[in-house]
Amino acid sequence: MALKGWKELEPGVVILEPGNTIEYKSGRWRTFRPVLDMEKCIHCMICWVYCPDSCIMVKDSKIVGFDYEHCKGCGICAHECPKDAITMIEEVKAKAEEVK
Amino acid sequence: MVEAMVKKPLIKALEGDKAVAEAMRQINPDVVAAYPITPQTEIVMEFAELVAEGLVDTEYIRVESEHAAMSSCIGATSAGARAMTATCGPGLALMWETLWVASGLRCPIVMAVVNRSFSAPLNILTDQTDMMGSRDSGWVQIYAENHQEVYDNAIQAVRIAEHPDVMLPIMCGHAGFVLGHTLGRVEVLPDEVVRKFVGEYKPLYSILDIEHPKTIGAYDHWDYFFEHRRQLFEAINNALRVIPEIGQEYGKISGRYYRLVEPYRLDDAEVAILIIGSGAGACREAVDEMRQKGVKAGMLKVRCFRPFPADEIVKALKHTKAVAAMDRCECFGAEGGPLFIETCSAFFNRGLPMKMVDYFYGLGGRDTVPAEFCDIFRELSKIAETGEIKPPIVRYLAVRE
Amino acid sequence: MAIKLNEICNQEEKIAPGHRACHGCPETIIVRQVLHAITAMGKPVITASPTGCLEVCTSPYPQTAWRVPWIHNAFENASSTLAAVWTTYRHFVKQGKMEDRDIKFVVFGGDGATYDIGLQFISGVVERGQQIIYVCLNNEAYMNTGVQRSAATPLGAWTTTSPVGKVIPGKTEHRKDLVGMMVANGIPYTAQAAPHAWRDLMTKTQKAASIEGPSYIDVITPCPRGWRFPIDETIYLSRLAVETCMWPLYEVEYGKYKITSRPTQKKPVTEYLKAQRRFEHLFLPENKHIIDELQRKVDEDWERLQKLAEMD
Numbered sequence: 125m126a127l128k129g130w131k132e133l134e135p136g137v138v139i140l141e142p143g144n145t146i147e148y149k150s151g152r153w154r155t156f157r158p159v160l161d162m163e164k165c166i167h168c169m170i171c172w173v174y175c176p177d178s179c180i181m182v183k184d185s186k187i188v189g190f191d192y193e194h195c196k197g198c199g200i201c202a203h204e205c206p207k208d209a210i211t212m213i214e215e216v217k218a219k220a221e222e223v224k
Numbered sequence: 225m226v227e228a229m230v231k232k233p234l235i236k237a238l239e240g241d242k243a244v245a246e247a248m249r250q251i252n253p254d255v256v257a258a259y260p261i262t263p264q265t266e267i268v269m270e271f272a273e274l275v276a277e278g279l280v281d282t283e284y285i286r287v288e289s290e291h292a293a294m295s296s297c298i299g300a301t302s303a304g305a306r307a308m309t310a311t312c313g314p315g316l317a318l319m320w321e322t323l324w325v326a327s328g329l330r331c332p333i334v335m336a337v338v339n340r341s342f343s344a345p346l347n348i349l350t351d352q353t354d355m356m357g358s359r360d361s362g363w364v365q366i367y368a369e370n371h372q373e374v375y376d377n378a379i380q381a382v383r384i385a386e387h388p389d390v391m392l393p394i395m396c397g398h399a400g401f402v403l404g405h406t407l408g409r410v411e412v413l414p415d416e417v418v419r420k421f422v423g424e425y426k427p428l429y430s431i432l433d434i435e436h437p438k439t440i441g442a443y444d445h446w447d448y449f450f451e452h453r454r455q456l457f458e459a460i461n462n463a464l465r466v467i468p469e470i471g472q473e474y475g476k477i478s479g480r481y482y483r484l485v486e487p488y489r490l491d492d493a494e495v496a497i498l499i500i501g502s503g504a505g506a507c508r509e510a511v512d513e514m515r516q517k518g519v520k521a522g523m524l525k526v527r528c529f530r531p532f533p534a535d536e537i538v539k540a541l542k543h544t545k546a547v548a549a550m551d552r553c554e555c556f557g558a559e560g561g562p563l564f565i566e567t568c569s570a571f572f573n574r575g576l577p578m579k580m581v582d583y584f585y586g587l588g589g590r591d592t593v594p595a596e597f598c599d600i601f602r603e604l605s606k607i608a609e610t611g612e613i614k615p616p617i618v619r620y621l622a623v624r625e
Numbered sequence: 626m627a628i629k630l631n632e633i634c635n636q637e638e639k640i641a642p643g644h645r646a647c648h649g650c651p652e653t654i655i656v657r658q659v660l661h662a663i664t665a666m667g668k669p670v671i672t673a674s675p676t677g678c679l680e681v682c683t684s685p686y687p688q689t690a691w692r693v694p695w696i697h698n699a700f701e702n703a704s705s706t707l708a709a710v711w712t713t714y715r716h717f718v719k720q721g722k723m724e725d726r727d728i729k730f731v732v733f734g735g736d737g738a739t740y741d742i743g744l745q746f747i748s749g750v751v752e753r754g755q756q757i758i759y760v761c762l763n764n765e766a767y768m769n770t771g772v773q774r775s776a777a778t779p780l781g782a783w784t785t786t787s788p789v790g791k792v793i794p795g796k797t798e799h800r801k802d803l804v805g806m807m808v809a810n811g812i813p814y815t816a817q818a819a820p821h822a823w824r825d826l827m828t829k830t831q832k833a834a835s836i837e838g839p840s841y842i843d844v845i846t847p848c849p850r851g852w853r854f855p856i857d858e859t860i861y862l863s864r865l866a867v868e869t870c871m872w873p874l875y876e877v878e879y880g881k882y883k884i885t886s887r888p889t890q891k892k893p894v895t896e897y898l899k900a901q902r903r904f905e906h907l908f909l910p911e912n913k914h915i916i917d918e919l920q921r922k923v924d925e926d927w928e929r930l931q932k933l934a935e936m937d
Binding site: 128137141142143144145146147148149167168169172173175177178179182184185191193194196198200202203204212 | 634635640646651654658857860861
C-alpha cells in the first residue's frame with residue numbers, strides 16, 4: 125500500500141484510528157504457541173490477566189481460545205496456569221500440523 | 225494595581241511587561257503556565273494579581289521550571305485550551321526541547337519573550353539572543369519596537385497562531401527592562417473589541433474528546449518523519465501571508481496597521497539601517513538627524529523575523545546603495561549575525577547586488593544612542609560613495625578593544 | 626469494591642494487540658490491569674506516557690495500540706503534560722463547556738523518566754495537587770535505550786552503564802526510595818505494587834482513582850531482556866521480588882503506612898538474585914559482601930516498614 129504524502133497526512137502527529145495496531149500480525153514473532161486443554165481449563169482467567177498482548181479470547185466469562193494472529197508465544201500463560209491446562213508447542217510443528 | 229474593565233479606548237501609561245499582562249487580561253486565556261525570570265517577572269506577577277482578584281477566568285499553573293511551563297502549555301492546548309506563557313533568556317533556553325514539540329504538535333501557544341541575553345557570563349539585561357537562538361524551532365517570531373506594539377502584538381499573536389493555515393506557536397519579543405520596565409504610552413482597546421477580535425479557539429483535535437480517542441505525539445520512523453516536517457515548513461511560510469492579513473484586520477479596529485516590515489523614510493534613501501526591536505527608536509532619531517544634514521538616510525524595521533520576510537526586505541532595500549544590518553545577539557561562529565546572513569542570502573537568491581555590512585550591537589543591555597547610529601550612516605555613506613567595503617564586513621559596535 | 630476476574634474479563638481491552646513490546650513484556654500486563662480496574666469503576670480514562678519502551682511500542686505511526694486518548698510529549702514531562710490536561714478539563718467543566726464525566730488521568734512512565742530526568746516535574750505536580758495517577762513501570766533501568774542504569778537500579782545490578790568489570794562489580798549505590806520522597810512531598814496516596822499480585826494492583830488503582838489529589842503507584846516491572854531471564858518467567862520474578870521483600874507491597878494514605886500483602890514465608894534475597902543473570906556475578910566469592918549488603922538493606926527496610934505500619 126502506498127504511503128501517504130505530506131499533503132494527505134493530518135496536521136500534527138496524531139493518529140485518529142484507535143487501536144489499529146491490530147492490523148499488525150505480531151503472531152509472526154512466535155517460535156512457540158500456547159495450546160489449551162479445554163478439559164482442564166477452569167476459566168479462572170489467570171492467563172487472561174497476565175497476557176501482555178490481550179490474546180486470551182474470552183466470551184461471556186469463558187476462555188474460548190487464543191488470538192494466534194497476535195500471540196507472541198511468550199509462555200507466561202502456560203507458566204502461570206494453576207491447572208497446567210496450557211502447553212507450549214513449537215510453532216514450526218504447529219504450522220506443519222495446520223498444513224496437514 | 226489591577227484595573228477593571230476597559231469600555232472604550234483608553235490611553236494608559238504602562239510598563240511594557242504590564243502591557244502584555246493587560247492584553248492577557250483582555251484575551252482571558254484558558255490556561256497560563258509560567259515561571260518567573262527577570263525581566264519577565266512583572267508579567268507573571270501582574271497576571272497573578274488578576275487571577276487572585278477574579279478579573280480573569282484563567283487557570284494559572286505556577287510551574288516549577290520553564291520546561292514545565294512549556295510542557296504544561298502543550299498539554300493544555302492538546303486539550304483544547306487557549307494557552308499563554310512568558311519567559312526570556314535562560315528560561316527560554318531551558319524549554320528548548322519543548323519548543324520543537326510545541327510546533328511539531330501544532331500547539332498555537334502565545335509566548336511573550338522579554339528579550340534577555342544568555343549566560344555565561346550572567347547578564348539579566350536585554351539583547352535578542354533568546355529568540356534568535358530559537359529561530360529554527362518552528363515558532364513564528366515577531367518583535368515590538370515600543371510599548372504600543374508590545375500590546376498590539378500580543379493580541380494579534382493569538383489570531384496569527386490559531387489561523388488554520390498556520391496553527392503554530394508564536395513568540396512576541398520586546399526588550400527586557402528597556403521596554404519591559406519603563407513606562408510608555410499605550411492605547412488600550414475596549415475589552416469587548418479585543419474579545420471579539422481574538423474570538424474562540426477552534427483546536428484541530430482535543431485529547432478530551434473521549435468519544436473519539438486520539439493518540440497524540442506518536443513515534444515516527446524514517447518513513448513518515450520527513451512528511452510531518454514538510455507540513456511545518458509549509459505552515460510557517462503561510463504566516464508570511466497571514467501576518468499582514470491579521471495586521472490589516474487589526475488596523476480596522478485600532479487604526480494601527482501592521483505588516484512584516486516597516487520602512488522609515490526609505491523610499492528615496494541611499495543608505496539604510498536594517499534593525500529589529502527597540503533600537504529602532506534611537507535609529508529613527510538618527511535618520512532624522514542625518515536627513516537634516518542632507519544625507520538620504522532611511523531605516524527598515526523588521527517586525528517579523530520568522531518566517532523570514534525575504535521578499536519584503538529585498539523590495540524595500542534594493543534601490544539603496546549601502547545597508548548596515550544590526551544584529552543584537554550572541555550567535556557565534558558564522559560570518560555575521562542572523563539578520564545580516566539571511567538578508568545577504570535573500571539578495572543572492574534573487575541575483576541582486578547589495579553592499580551590506582553587519583554590526584553586532586547592544587549585547588547584554590548595552591545601550592545604543594542616536595549618535596552611534598549616525599556614525600554608522602556616515603560609514604555607509606563612504607561605502608555608497610566609493611562602492612567599496614573596507615573589511616571587516618562584520619563589526620562590533622561600541623566594544624572596548 | 627471487590628474485583629472479580631470473571632466479570633472484568635468481559636470488558637473491552639483498552640490497549641489493542643499488535644503493539645511492538647517484547648515477548649513477555651510486563652509493561653502492557655500492568656497497563657491492562659490498571660485500565661481494567663478503572664473501567665470496572667465505570668470511569669473514562671485519558672492517558673499519557675513519557676518517551677520509553679511503552680511509548681515507542683504502542684505508537685508506531687500510523688498505528689496506535691491505544692483505544693483511549695493518549696499523549697506523548699517528551700521524556701521528563703509526562704506528569705506536567707497530563708496534569709495540564711486535567712487542569713484544562715476542570716476549567717472547561719467549571720465554565721460549563723464540558724460535562725463532568727469524572728475522567729481519570731493516568732500516566733504510564735518508566736523509572737528512568739520518573740526517578741531521574743522527570744523527578745522535578747512529578748514533584749511539582751504533586752506539590753500543586755494536580756489530580757493525576759502516576760503509574761511507574763519500574764524495570765529498574767533505561768531499558769528502551771539499551772539497559773542503562775537509573776536511580777531505580779538496585780545495588781550490584783549489571784547494566785550497560787554499571788557493567789561488571791575487574792574493578793567495579795555492577796551498580797555501586799542502592800536504589801532511590803521514590804515512594805518515600807512522594808510521602809515527604811505530601812502526596813495523598815502512594816503505593817508499591819507488582820503485576821503478579823493483580824488484585825492488589827487493581828485495588829490500589831481504584832483507590833488512587835477515588836481519592837482527591839495526585840497519586841503515585843510504583844510497580845515492579847521485571848524485564849526479561851534487561852534482567853536476563855526466560856520470557857515466560859515475568860510473573861514468577863514479580864512474585865519472587867515480593868516474597869523476598871525486595872519489593873514489599875504497601876501503601877501510604879495521607880502519611881499512614883499499611884502493608885497490603887505479607888509474604889507467607891520471607892525468602893532470602895538470593896532466591897530472587899539467582900533467577901536473573903543481571904546479578905549472576907554476585908555469586909562469585911569476592912562479591913559475597915554485596916549480597917550481604919542487599920540482604921541487610923532489605924531486612925532493615927522491611928523492619929522499618931513494619932514499624933511505620935504499626936504507627937497510628
